[in-house]
Amino acid sequence: MLRTSSDTREIDLLTTSVRDLNATLQAFGSNTRSDEASFRVLTPNGAHAIAVGIDAPLNVEIAGHVGYYCGGMNKCASIIIDGNAGQGVGENMMSGVIHVKGDASQCAGATAHGGLLLIEGNASARCGISMKGIDIVVKGGIGHLSGFMGQTGRLVAFGDAGEALGDSIYEARIYVRGKVESLGADCIEKELRDEHRAELFALLKQADEAHKADVSEFRRYGSARKLYNFHIDNAGAY
Amino acid sequence: MPPRRSATFDEHAIAEIRRAAATGIYDIRGGGTKRKVPHFDDLLFLGASMSRYPLEGYRERCDTRVILGTRFAKKPVELAIPVTIAGMSFGALSAQAKEALGRGASLAGTSTTTGDGGMTPEERSQSKTLIYQYLPSRYGMNPDDLRKADAIEIVVGQGAKPGGGGMLLGQKISDRVAKMRSLPKGIDQRSACRHPDWTGADDLEIKILELRELTGWEKPIYLKMGASRPYYDVALAVKAGADVVVLDGMQGGTAATQDVFIEHVGIPILSAIRSAVRSLQDLGMHRKVQLIVSGGIRSGADVAKALALGADAVAIGTAALIALGDNDPRYEDDYRALGTTAGCYDDWHEGKDPAGITTQDPALSGRLDPVLAGRRLANYLRVVTLEAQTIARACGKSRLHNLEPEDLVALTVEAAAMTRIPLAGTDWIPGL
Amino acid sequence: MCGIAGLFIKRTRLQPRLGELLASMTSTLCSRGPDSAGFALYTAGEPGRAKLTLTSVEERADFEALGEMLSRAVSAPVSVVGRYTHAVVTVPADLVNLCRNWLLENAQDVRILSEGGHLEIYKEVGYPDDIARSFGIASLGGTHGIAHTRMATESAVTATGAHPFSTGPDQCLVHNGSLSNHASVRRELGRDGIVPQTENDTEVAAGYLTRELKRGRSLGEALKSSVEDLDGFFTFVVGTKNGFGVLRDPIACKPAVMAETDDYVAFASEYRSLTPLPGIKSAKLFEPKPATPYFWEH
Known part of the structure; x- marks a missing residue:
């Protein structure tokens, strides 16, 4: 483990195992101060389960592409991925920030309960699947079945959305600026009212995009709530 | 001539057609299969006689301990008896029922399992050993509870509905259930049938890696599946890196699903165990990856037979609920008011359980005294264990786990073929 | 249940390294498929x-x-x-x-x-790295190739049951996923004179494509119709004499990542499998879209 000038510790995955890296990061408790520890992870080379299960406000920057489940179940930490993220980045995240500088593979932010997942590039299929409170901001497009069974939280896409957006959605809110290929079962476009513009503006601000993108260019999608209780006339949607 | 009823269009079939025509919805119910399928009753033990010597009851020890999760986990689960409590959710069950399960299991020295709905503080505090289910819905899933658990059970499916997702109807989504699941109150909860962030054993291998990394490689990882193609499914569970495989037959209960699913998908546990064990043996992993079987376990005889066929432990669900007081005849008037009778009540999803177990109605759930119900469960678990020991001793075993297939014979040709146990009085195993 | 790697070399200078690169790519996929492995190379x-x-x-x-x-x-x-x-x-x-x-x-x-x-196929039971070494895959050059590591689902772990499968001249296919109607398609192929030699679902997919090509369809057309005719979950990577194609089922749960540079197009189940490739840091990375055939030809 090297110490660089600015108190950022470097951990190179060429010489350190993911297990040792995670054990180091997980050793910090939730009473850690936010400026106490910063890490830079080198040579990730697409390895899986990097920086999972952190429970402290650490700053972790990963220099390169990561594999599956990077930042899984994160609490409090700020994780920057300077590259692409594999399947399920930030899965079941509770709080904190995960910032993907490149693209994210399928199931980004799956089932996550809180925090912010910011993706500079595109996110592929099932972005925000079964989301439970997280905010996801994607500056590119999102793939098919994004927001599938989204329970709560917000999903914002600057680019286009693939087929079956928001299929079987519950109370999650989706904002898309680009073209939507098709809407999934029980997902409808909804009026973008002032409260939504305010909500969207706050999200853009978190994503450092305030005043760069006009909130009125986005369209809002959410649940028609027709599948909330079974009715035979909706059987075709099942 | 008396009028003749059709065997095909029998009373039940006709009633179901009428019901479907009137309501426009498939029949949803709880529990497992109700029709007769080959079961443990079709096997018998060969007690010791002249060629083998039995052990003396009570005085000569018959060990019942079992250790689960010895493959990779730093902290395997150690249980006093090989009878565990199957996963049942808070939501499907009342908080009192969950508490009672924890109390009873802890008294008897075994584990309980959470369900589709997260971990309640009541359950964690009452269960000495608690298995935390990791389900497709991930309701209430969080890293703190994950670390509080003694083992993690990844649920791929269950015997009542292999290939199906969960179903909890609006009547049971109370404020507390809704909050735990991040859902609006009163809506039908439609759980997914596949996990949201992995599909297939090759990706599951990476998911298991993540869960181990999240918990410092301490906790055993169980993999629960419904019995359908056990030989291949168990092999894939082993290759994906599971410590323990939980195999649930079609008699295993569910909180609620389509009747057509319960009765027509999946196979009886009797027909699944030998294939699962053969799969483990072919990989050299029998007893290294432990096998828990479930689905219709009622008595110590069933436990002994499951173990003799090669399982390391069993899980009980329906029997545990009955032990707590489910379908108790003392509530017969209430059952009749619901259009059923004690012993048949399975509309668990409607939340009107007179016994206060499968409900979120405070007036009903208040009927269940968790301390008393826990005591009843502990009594039952002890009886089951004593029964299994009685059989094992009669077969000359000082450990329950030394029961083996050769201690059994089959009563029916079907059971012989399914279990590869010879038909009683012969050396014949059909199909071999 | 498997790992797939594929490499289509666009410029001749990398051709001598085909086997070496493909073997390194496959090496990272051992855990996805510990049962067997195979390599298909289009050599001189x-x-x-x-x-x-x-x-x-x-x-x-x-x-x-x-x-x-x-x-x-x-x-x-x-x-x-x-x-x-x-x-x-x-x-x-x-x-x-x-x-x-x-x-x-x-x-x-x-x-x-x-x-x-041009096509040569090498496949065996065992750990993928050992198999690559035993065959000396790294010493082989060529224009394109595909490789596979297998976690067997329902058919036996045998050398002939390993991927890639070839059911027509200079054609081969690898697969990640599980087909749910392969038994019916197998019977149909049998009636059309294509009899798969193993119980493997992937060989059925390979046979299906061969039949469609025999019927005069292009590989692109055959891939397109396979989305209708084959059910279940799959990512296919196929090779022909001149080309290299990729197809994912409409639900597209099985992973797929691609990289393209002026020198090559590469496919892998996971990004880490692409890391041994030269110039990967500046390659264009993308995921193939569901139900959309991709094809590259010399």
Whole structure:
């Protein structure tokens, strides 16, 4: 483990195992101060389960592409991925920030309960699947079945959305600026009212995009709530 | 001539057609299969006689301990008896029922399992050993509870509905259930049938890696599946890196699903165990990856037979609920008011359980005294264990786990073929 | 349940390194498929000659002696290059059917894994890295190739049950996923004269594509119709004499990542498998879209 000038510790995955890296990061408790520890992870080379299960406000920057489940179940930490993220980045995240500088593979932010997942590039299929409170901001497009069974939280896409957006959605809110290929079962476009513009503006601000993108260019999608209780006339949607 | 009823269009079939025509919805119910399928009753033990010597009851020890999760986990689960409590959710069950399960299991020295709905503080505090289910819905899933658990059970499916997702109807989504699941109150909860962030054993291998990394490689990882193609499914569970495989037959209960699913998908546990064990043996992993079987376990005889066929432990669900007081005849008037009778009540999803177990109605759930119900469960678990020991001793075993297939014979040709146990009085195993 | 790697080289300078790069890519996929592995490489061919890759179900087969017998039987020169448990037998292209039939009739233990002007297939049971080493995959050059590591689902773990599968000249296919209607498609193929040699669902997919190509369809068309006709979960990577194609099922749960540079197009189940490739840091990375055939040709 090297110490660089600015108190950022470097951990190179060429010489350190993911297990040792995670054990180091997980050793910090939730009473850690936010400026106490910063890490830079080198040579990730697409390895899986990097920086999972952190429970402290650490700053972790990963220099390169990561594999599956990077930042899984994160609490409090700020994780920057300077590259692409594999399947399920930030899965079941509770709080904190995960910032993907490149693209994210399928199931980004799956089932996550809180925090912010910011993706500079595109996110592929099932972005925000079964989301439970997280905010996801994607500056590119999102793939098919994004927001599938989204329970709560917000999903914002600057680019286009693939087929079956928001299929079987519950109370999650989706904002898309680009073209939507098709809407999934029980997902409808909804009026973008002032409260939504305010909500969207706050999200853009978190994503450092305030005043760069006009909130009125986005369209809002959410649940028609027709599948909330079974009715035979909706059987075709099942 | 008396009028003749059709065997095909029998009373039940006709009633179901009428019901479907009137309501426009498939029949949803709880529990497992109700029709007769080959079961443990079709096997018998060969007690010791002249060629083998039995052990003396009570005085000569018959060990019942079992250790689960010895493959990779730093902290395997150690249980006093090989009878565990199957996963049942808070939501499907009342908080009192969950508490009672924890109390009873802890008294008897075994584990309980959470369900589709997260971990309640009541359950964690009452269960000495608690298995935390990791389900497709991930309701209430969080890293703190994950670390509080003694083992993690990844649920791929269950015997009542292999290939199906969960179903909890609006009547049971109370404020507390809704909050735990991040859902609006009163809506039908439609759980997914596949996990949201992995599909297939090759990706599951990476998911298991993540869960181990999240918990410092301490906790055993169980993999629960419904019995359908056990030989291949168990092999894939082993290759994906599971410590323990939980195999649930079609008699295993569910909180609620389509009747057509319960009765027509999946196979009886009797027909699944030998294939699962053969799969483990072919990989050299029998007893290294432990096998828990479930689905219709009622008595110590069933436990002994499951173990003799090669399982390391069993899980009980329906029997545990009955032990707590489910379908108790003392509530017969209430059952009749619901259009059923004690012993048949399975509309668990409607939340009107007179016994206060499968409900979120405070007036009903208040009927269940968790301390008393826990005591009843502990009594039952002890009886089951004593029964299994009685059989094992009669077969000359000082450990329950030394029961083996050769201690059994089959009563029916079907059971012989399914279990590869010879038909009683012969050396014949059909199909071999 | 598996890992897939594929590499299509666009410029000749990387061609000598095909085997080496493909073996390194496959090395990262061992945990996705610990049961068996296989490599299909499109190597240099000789005009007028065809190659048959052979293996044997017996422990050891004397392919040299077999080659001599074959040569005498068809009265034509036959060359044999042995590699570990396999051999590539080169015969006159116009006699390839005659040779194939002679082998089927006279060498009961031998299985023909591939046929074509360029395609060679090497596959065995065991840990993927060991298999690559045993065959000396790294020493082989060529224009394109695909590789596979297998976690067996429902069919036996055998060398012939390993991927890639070839059911037509210079055609091969690898698969990640699980088909749910392969038994019916297998029966249908049987009626059309294509009889898969194993119980593997992937061989059914390969046979399906071969049948469609025989019917005069392009590979792109065949891939497109397979989305309708094959059910279940799949990511396919296919090779033909000149080309390399990728297809994912409409639900697209099985992973797929691609990289393109001026030098190559590469496919892998996971990004880490692409990391050994030269210039990967500046490559264009993307995921193939569901139900959309992708195809590259020389």
